[in-house]
Amino acid sequence: MRNYSDEEKPVSAPADRSGPEATGASRSRLPLDLHMHSSVSDGTDTPEALLCRVREAGLGLFSLTDHDAALGCLRIRARLAPGDPAFLTGAEFSCKDEEGKYHILGYGFDPASPPVEKLIGTGHALRMEKVNGRLAYLRSEFGFEFPEEELSALLALDNPGKPHIGNLMVKYGYAETKEQAIRDFIDLAPVEDRYLSPEEAVRGILEGGGIPVLAHHALGSGDQYIVGEAMDRRLRRLRDFGLRGVEAFYSGFTDAMQAEMLAFAEKYGLYVTAGSDFHGRNKPVRLGDNRLDTVREYPKPLFRFLEAVLPGR
Numbered sequence: 018m019r020n021y022s023d024e025e026k027p028v029s030a031p032a033d034r035s036g037p038e039a040t041g042a043s044r045s046r047l048p049l050d051l052h053m054h055s056s057v058s059d060g061t062d063t064p065e066a067l068l069c070r071v072r073e074a075g076l077g078l079f080s081l082t083d084h085d086a087a088l089g090c091l092r093i094r095a096r097l098a099p100g101d102p103a104f105l106t107g108a109e110f111s112c113k114d115e116e117g118k119y120h121i122l123g124y125g126f127d128p129a130s131p132p133v134e135k136l137i138g139t140g141h142a143l144r145m146e147k148v149n150g151r152l153a154y155l156r157s158e159f160g161f162e163f164p165e166e167e168l169s170a171l172l173a174l175d176n177p178g179k180p181h182i183g184n185l186m187v188k189y190g191y192a193e194t195k196e197q198a199i200r201d202f203i204d205l206a207p208v209e210d211r212y213l214s215p216e217e218a219v220r221g222i223l224e225g226g227g228i229p230v231l232a233h234h235a236l237g238s239g240d241q242y243i244v245g246e247a248m249d250r251r252l253r254r255l256r257d258f259g260l261r262g263v264e265a266f267y268s269g270f271t272d273a274m275q276a277e278m279l280a281f282a283e284k285y286g287l288y289v290t291a292g293s294d295f296h297g298r299n300k301p302v303r304l305g306d307n308r309l310d311t312v313r314e315y316p317k318p319l320f321r322f323l324e325a326v327l328p329g330r
Contacts, residue, residue, distance in 0.1 A: 046315065047323065049078040050305045051107065052122065052232065052264065052292020057092075058083035058109075058176040061297030064092040071102060074305050078327070080107035080124060082292070084176050085140030087128035105326055108133075109232060110140055110222075113212035116251055117243070119231065121218040122264065122290070125326055126227025133225035140213055141176060147208045148177050154206035155182075161191050161202075179203050180299050195299075219258040228325065230262035230290050231255060235274045244277060252281055262288030262322060268306045269294065275308060282318045288325070289318035 054060035055067050062070065064081060067089075071079050079102055083089045090106045097104055105124050112119040126133050152168070155161040163171075163185055171177050171185060182203055183195035192198035222229040231252070235242050243251065252260070265278040266289070282289045291307040294300065309315070315323075 047077040048075055048305065049291060049309075050074075050076055050293050050295070050307055051078070051080045051105065051124070051290045052082050052109075052267070052307075053079070053295040053304065054083055054109075054297075055081055055089040056297075057086050057089035059178050059180050059296060059299060061299050064089040065096060067297075068093050068096055068101075070304055076102045076305060078103045078105065078323070080105040080292075082107035082109045082122055084109050084111065084178070085137055085144060086176050087133065087137060088175055090128060103327060106227070108137065110136060110218040111212055112215040112218050113210070114214050114216070116254065118212070119215045119218075119251070119255075120233065121215055121222070121260075122230040122232045122292075123218070123222035123225070123227045124230060124290075126222055126225035128225075130225035132221040133227070136213065136218060136221040136225075139217075143211050143213070144176055144178065145172070146211070148172070148182070150208035151179070151182060151203055151206040154208070155186075155191075155202060158205075159191070159202060161186065161189075163189060215255060216258045219255060219260055223259050223261075228261045228288065228322075229259065230264055230288065231260060232264045232292075233267045233269060233294065234263060234278055235270070242274075244274070248277070248281065252285060252287075256285055256287070260287065262290055262318075264292055265289040265316075265318075266291030266308045266311075267294065268292075268302045268308065270308060272311070275311070279316055279318075282316075287318060288322035289316055290322055291319065 055062055055064045057064060081089050081093055087108055093104060106126055106128060108123050110121045112121055167185060171181055179199050180195060183198035186192040186198040187195055219229040234248060235244055263278050263282050265275060265282055291309050293302050293304055293306045295302050295304045
């Protein structure tokens, strides 16, 4: 494993985190957002700009969870200053198995560990496979052509996806909006539906020293809501793999979704996390909008998560 200088220590090292005391917040009501994306994946803010937003929002703890990537975390870590909020390494992995699709968040892992590097590498390769397939489909089926320099810039991104292709289509007049481009053209591409398995993601995060958490559980398969026994069955399987937590507070949840996942967390002894899923201009969600304002006190599973990631605080 790589040896780090003092300036390069992994963001998961507890001694290297900025503490919440600098914000004047207690851990029992710490303002936090543990799910956000930068331009390293499908957000519009650079990691550096996102750090400025986090400071302005007054958060005491945050995590950058780009898709299949940790580069943004390293860039934020390099710019943390005394008095900044506590920062937790994060990433979001898209997964699928016979039960359907999952998004697995990883927190506090060592980004240079071989298991995490393998997860990120595999997720990135699958993503690039889909991007190339979609571009080929748009060209052959609709005659959509883009300048070579635009394609080179797109494919040079860390994690290009449907929003990037959609924005390019709008720029060259093939669609009115990014949303229309995705709905009417990009989503029609018959790309091979290959993903990491949730078992791979959970175990890779654990082996990299991190905490695996199921993201926005009820919204795991696009427009399909996963609740009740179907969700219970998934959680039992994921817990057998080593899942440690669930994202029970999320900007897109209803009261019922939130209550159900809090109950599942208690039932299975899982941590609870909270996140907005902020994407900048790519999604109408505010930074810090994680529904924690719907409860008077943070639930015990969230407090246990904070104890695990902020030891001694």
